[in-house]
Amino acid sequence: MTSADFTPVQGLHHLTVMASDPQRNLDFYTQMLGQRLVKVTVNFDDPGTYHFYYGDLTGKPGTIMTHFPWPDAKRGVRGNGEVVAAAYSAPKQSLEFWRKRLGELSPQESVRFGDTVLRLEDPDGTWVELVFDAEGEVSPVDIWPDSPVPAKHALRGFHSVTAWVRETAAVRDLLVSQLGFSEAAQEADAEGQRTRFMGSGQHVGLYVDAVERPGQPRGSFGAGSVHHVALRTRDDAEQQAYLQSLTAADYAPTPVQDRQYFHSIYFREPNGVLFEIATDAPGFADDEAVDELGKHLKLPQWYEA
Template sequence: MKPVQGLHHITAVASNPHKNVEFFHTILGQRLVKKTVNFDDPGTYHLYYGDEVGTPGTIMTYFPWQHMRRGRRGNGETAAMAYTIRPEAMGFWQSWLKKNNISTGEIQTRFGADVLPFTDPDGLPLELITSNAPATLRHWADGPIGEKEALHGFHSVTLWLDAVEPTGKLLTEQLGYQFVGEEGNRFRYQAEANDMGIIVDILRRPGQPSGQFGAGSIHHVAFRTVDDAEQLEYLQKLRQAGQQVTAVQDRQYFHSIYFRSPGGVLFEIATDAPGFLYDEPVAELGTHLKLPPWLEQHRPAIEARLPEIKLKPIAKATP
């Protein structure tokens, strides 16, 4: 069975949709490729950001539950996520984030790469990590960031766990990852694909408090499979290994199965197909509120509950 190809998408929680859109779309230069609702809570948006077309491995998604209390980082969760940038773009991002009143930490070194830490408006830890690794994506030319400086999809996620081995075993034996090294209490696992978003780091923190879910927390991490047939193979394999895996869920732009890792982190396996062009052409991605067929009859009530999101004209960043 083919190993998973790396990260498909990452879903987090925000408290304010307007600040969220301003941050990702206007400052980080990630296109708002889909504006829909949380299918399980249709009074809340589900916002998707990515490259020009929402290529798997670039897709950051948010549930903006308004007025939700800020979460607290701790064990049993995905505590940080990272984007890849080219090494020569680091100076640009330091200057650009400062210009937009976003505080950054000191540049760190991790496995030989430079790491620039900062947070989203709700305190979710984000990182920009330098790499020249391949990235199969489509640059959003109409966005604020030039192609040389733009984010090159996901680099990695960092899990905070009491113990490394149980989740490490799941990654290597069930999902096809390889253990590739450790630095201090950080253990790195890498997918076999030669593309973006292939790294999962586990930070071992024995005996530390558990995280408290809220705004600024990552809800789940999704891994890539090509199609439905491959996903079903994983569903069967994971269940045979004793994982409690959900039935396949129709998420309109991909199909999903969910399960908890031994450390408590919610994982998903999502299909690449059908993608975000399923119900909008490239030029109109993210400009309409899209609802699945089973919610379309409730559109007037749903629209009445949702705050209006208007995309502002985007100014080009200057390196």
């Protein structure tokens, strides 16, 4: 079975990162970037650790950045075999607003595939990027009305992620041959040869960039490191089809994991990047009203006792 036998993956669902101080993390993503805290729960595999989810008003797939804050954690080191940057879409006319807003953080400005990009570090050193592109004009996110960022300048969900890899061919085999992405563009930049892959969705979270860096060292996991990138699938049946096809292709995906707000399978591609395929449903309003999202500690039923 190949991706041609069922619906291609839409694009990005969420990104999960290790953090250190939880208050610094909360302040940066809600007060600086204007994202809503849509869920406070625990790491289901390590329930002594918080799990924060940030996104748009309702936590739509393609807008969600999640963090495990481990206080006093040692900072990670970027390298091959991991996602090193997360990029949000922003309206083109908002470039000057964000230049001023982020000025004290000294963002680096560049042009990538014709779009202006601002890159900065969050409090733990994670590269966060803002891409000022056409998708930022039409992205169908639900703007959080209580955001400190005016609605006309609000971030429009994810644009892309960047992975550093030893060889791009292995990423191409996974994304194009197995998951139905298309290869969209290539260019050389300061990091290496960058190849962009595009999911089948519309306007939000469409792109995975692979930067080929042969002979460079692998990353060292710690605070600021991306643990995994999750891709979108619509429902359990579609996910099950991918579970079967990825197993047949020797990616050794995990059994389906119940993450309360979506169902997940995990697997690595040959460079070492950890991917997840997550379902769109049931979503973050499954256990609390939209108006209450992020205001209460929510636990899965098996931890309530």
